[in-house]
Amino acid sequence: MTQRNLTGVKLRPGFPARLDARTTSVTPARPALSPGQVPACRHTENVAHGVGLDSSAVRQSMVAKLAQQGMADATVLQAMGSIERHRFVDTALVNQAYEDTSLPIGLGQTISKPGVVCRMLELLRQGSNGRLGRVLEIGTGCGYQAALLSLLCQEVYSIERLRGLHEKARDNLRYLRLANVHLLFGDGMPGYAKGAPYAGIIAAAGGEAVPQAWIDQLAVGGRLVAPVSAGSSSAAKQVLLVIDKTPQGVRQSVMEGVFFVPLKSGIA
Ligand code: SAH
Numbered sequence: 258m259t260q261r262n263l264t265g266v267k268l269r270p271g272f273p274a275r276l277d278a279r280t281t282s283v284t285p286a287r288p289a290l291s292p293g294q295v296p297a298c299r300h301t302e303n304v305a306h307g308v309g310l311d312s313s314a315v316r317q318s319m320v321a322k323l324a325q326q327g328m329a330d331a332t333v334l335q336a337m338g339s340i341e342r343h344r345f346v347d348t349a350l351v352n353q354a355y356e357d358t359s360l361p362i363g364l365g366q367t368i369s370k371p372g373v374v375c376r377m378l379e380l381l382r383q384g385s386n387g388r389l390g391r392v393l394e395i396g397t398g399c400g401y402q403a404a405l406l407s408l409l410c411q412e413v414y415s416i417e418r419l420r421g422l423h424e425k426a427r428d429n430l431r432y433l434r435l436a437n438v439h440l441l442f443g444d445g446m447p448g449y450a451k452g453a454p455y456a457g458i459i460a461a462a463g464g465e466a467v468p469q470a471w472i473d474q475l476a477v478g479g480r481l482v483a484p485v486s487a488g489s490s491s492a493a494k495q496v497l498l499v500i501d502k503t504p505q506g507v508r509q510s511v512m513e514g515v516f517f518v519p520l521k522s523g524i525a
Pocket of ligand 1: 362366368395396398399400401403416417418419422444445446461462519520523
């Protein structure tokens with residue numbers, strides 16, 4: 258059963274915590290994990306062959322490579338060392354789960370490469386003093402980044418426009434029992450006003466520009482990290498954009514080039 262709130266976003270009640278359609282106040286079923294704390298694994302039947310029991314060593318080697326590339330935020334690196342990326346990709350791809358590569362997750366979408374995820378989370382955290390409050394993620398995909406965000410933020414609102422992926426993320430995240438992750442099925446283009454203002458907004462899909470609604474829903478002192486097209490032609494490359502909302506106004510910084518799936522309107 259789904260509920261529809263006033264903005265037309267369909268909410269799936271019951272996982273991971275009941276999200277009341279009329280209010281944003283949610284009582285977590287259990288306290289949020291502290292950064293880097295590894296959630297208890299309830300069952301093991303999803304552990305993929307080929308990575309299996311030694312996945313921790315493979316993951317630590319991925320983290321070591323990220324550190325060598327210049328990633329320096331120990332809290333983000335610790336989170337990336339805790340969340341098992343191989344659980345978020347198809348069985349046929351588990352052997353590539355800890356390589357620095359994007360991988361297909363179905364419906365023409367991809368899980369971003371660990372280096373880019375790490376970089377964006379670092380940028381997001383640099384905008385705050387320590388642990389982030391409420392964060393909005395546009396593009397849940399398979400739920401991997403949402404799991405990482407759950408270790409770095411107080412509350413995570415993650416919205417996905419493709420029902421198949423919204424459901425996949427729900428299945429992927431179930432075993433982690435993350436009480437502070439709220440999965441929403443809907444178009445993230447207008448943001449998600451019910452959870453605003455956000456200390457952070459992070460987009461995993463790139464559009465022509467950052468929708469004004471996202472900036473409006475950012476708290477003063479908050480930071481937005483999103484890929485956007487670098488030019489107007491359809492072949493235009495994307496860059497990472499960082500937007501800080503300060504008491505003096507909005508400040509925008511253009512970072513390095515990136516490659517993300519397109520931000521699209523509507524649900525499917
Ligand atoms: N963070 C994800 C990456 C998923 S790829 C992960 O860890 O797997 C980006 C996702 O953004 C895709 O699933 C795509 O369907 C979704 N997306 C694109 N436009 C969107 C929109 N307007 N609202 C919500 N999700 C959107």
